Amino acid sequence: MRVTVIGTGYVGLVTGACLAYLGHRVTCVDADERKVGALKNGQVPIYEPGLEELLKLAGEQGGLDFTTDVAMPVAESDVIFIAVGTPSQPSGEPDLKYLEAAAHSIGRAMDGWKKRVVVNKSTVPVGSGNLVEMLVREGSLSRATQAAHSIRFGVVSNPEFLQEGSAIHNSLYPDRIVVGSEDPETVQLMEELYRPIIDQSFRAPAFLPRPEGLRGVPFVATTLTSAEMIKYAANAFLAMKISFVNEMANICERVGADVTELAKGIGLDARIGPKFLNSGIGWGGSCFGKDLQALSHTAAEYGYRALLLEATQEVNACQRQVVIQKLQEKLFVLKGRTIGLLGLAFKPETDDLRDAPSLTIAARLLQIGARVKAYDPVAMTACRQQNPDLKIQYVRSMKELAEDADALVLVTEWDEFRKADLAALAAPMAHRVLIDGRNIFDPAAALRAGFDYTSVGRERAPQPAWQGLKAAV
Ligand SMILES: NC(=O)c1ccc[n+]([C@@H]2O[C@H](COP(=O)([O-])OP(=O)(O)OC[C@H]3O[C@@H](n4cnc5c(N)ncnc54)[C@H](O)[C@@H]3O)[C@@H](O)[C@H]2O)c1
The missing domain is CATH 3.40.50.720 (NAD(P)-binding Rossmann-like Domain)
Structure with missing residues (x-):
C-alpha cells in the first residue's frame, strides 16, 4: 500500500521503517527540516537499536523516503498515519497543537479520487478521533468546495505500544494490534496493511529473528x-x-x-x-x-x-x-x-x-x-x-x-x-x-x-x- 507517516520521532520513524520493510511504499514527513535532512543523508536522529539497519534495508528496497512536504505523499496515499508528539500542558491536558496541525494539513492535501484511512497513532485523549475527522474536513474546506465535499476517508485509532530500546522488536512482533473505528471498510484496510505482521508471514530481518513459536499476532478491532x-x-x-x-x-x-x-x-x-x-x-x-x-x-x-x-x-x-x-x-x-x-x-x-x-x-x-x-x-x-x-x-x-x-x-x-x-x-x-x-x-x-x-x-x-x-x- 501507499503510506504516509506524519512525524518522524520514536514512533513515526519506527512505524515508517517497519511498514516499508514489510513491502509498503512509505513516505515519512516531518516539519523539522534538520531531521528530514539528516534522514535523507542516512543519519538516524535518535538512538534506537536496530533502527539504522532497518532503515537501510527499507531504503535499499526503495520503499522509503523522507520529506517536509505533506501534500504530495498524502494525495497519493491509501493510509496516512499521524505520529506527532502530544506533550503535557501544565494542567495535565495533552497539548494537541501538533495533532491539529497535522490533521489540517492532511485535509488540505486530500482529494476525492479514492477513499483513505487517517490513522491516529499519537496517544490522544478519548474523543480525539472525532476531533481529527473534524479537522481533516475543516482543512479540506480551504480547498475548492467541490474537492472538499467529495473527500472520502475513515479515521482510525491505532495506539502504539512500543517501548523505546526494543521498538523494532515490539513493532514487528507485537503482543497485539489494536484498531478502533466505526467503519468496517476502514478496519479491513488496516487489517490488510498489517497482514504480514498478523500472519507473521514476512521474512524476519537477520539482526532480529522472530521469537520462537510466534505464529500470529491478535488483531483487536474495536470502537x-x-x-x-x-x-x-x-x-x-x-x-x-x-x-x-x-x-x-x-x-x-x-x-x-x-x-x-x-x-x-x-x-x-x-x-x-x-x-x-x-x-x-x-x-x-x-x-x-x-x-x-x-x-x-x-x-x-x-x-x-x-x-x-x-x-x-x-x-x-x-x-x-x-x-x-x-x-x-x-x-x-x-x-x-x-x-x-x-x-x-x-x-x-x-x-x-x-x-x-x-x-x-x-x-x-x-x-x-x-x-x-x-x-x-x-x-x-x-x-x-x-x-x-x-x-x-x-x-x-x-x-x-x-x-x-x-x-x-x-x-x-x-x-x-x-x-x-x-x-x-x-x-x-x-x-x-x-x-x-x-x-x-x-x-x-x-x-x-x-x-x-x-x-x-x-x-x-x-x-x-x-x-x-x-x-x-
Ligand atoms: N515514544 C514512545 O515510546 C511512545 C510509545 C507509544 C506511544 N507514543 C505516543 O506517540 C506520539 C509520538 O511520540 P514520539 O515519542 O514519537 O514523539 P517525538 O516528539 O519523538 O516525535 C514527534 C515528531 O513529530 C514532528 N511533528 C510535529 N508536528 C508535525 C507536523 N504538523 N507535521 C510533521 N511533523 C510534525 C516533530 O518534529 C517530531 O519529529 C505521542 O503521542 C506519544 O505519546 C510514544
Missing part, C-alpha cells in the same frame, strides 16, 4: 473510543505496577524484608506475572507521566476523581527523592560533596531524557549544593543540549566519574554498568558510597569491592553506614 482508552489503560496499569512494587520496597526496607524476593514470590502467581516488578527509583519517559495526567484529566472532565491514577504518580514522585534520603543517610551533609550519576537516559538502550529521574535527582542535588558529575553511554549530548541550565559535569567514562566522587548513584541500568569492575570503580573514590537505584548489583559483591552499598527495598547491608564512612576517611 474508536475503546481503542483510545486501551492505550491509556495499558500505560496506567504498567506505571501502577511499578509504583506498587516501589511502595512494597519502601515497606520492605522498614520491616527488614527483601523486595526482590517479594517480587519473585508474587510474580509467580499467573494472575500477577513477573514483568514490571523491578523496584528502584521509579519510572520516567515521555509516556507514563503524560498519559496518567491525561487520563486523570479526562476522568475529571466527567466528574470522576481517579484516585488510583493520582496515587501512582505521587508514589513515583516520592521515589525519586529516595536517592537523596539515602545519600543523606550515608554522607550526612551533601553540600560540597561530589555525586556521580551512572546513567541519564530514562531507561537503557535509549537517548530519551523526557521525564527522566536523573534530571529530577541532578536538579535536587545541585539545589542542595552538591557537585554533580554524570556518565551515560549515549544520552550525554542530548542531556547537555536539552538542559543547558543543569550544571552537570559530563565525563567520558565510569572511571572518570568515580575519581574523587563521594558517592555514585546508579540511575539507568545500562549493561555497561552491570558488567562494571566494582573494585576498580570504588578505588579512586573519596568516599565509597554506592546507591544502586535499580537494584542491579549483588550486595555481597558490592561490599567485597569496598563499597558502602545501598539499594532499594532489599535488606539493609549488614555494615552500618558510619563504618563505611570511617573506612573511607
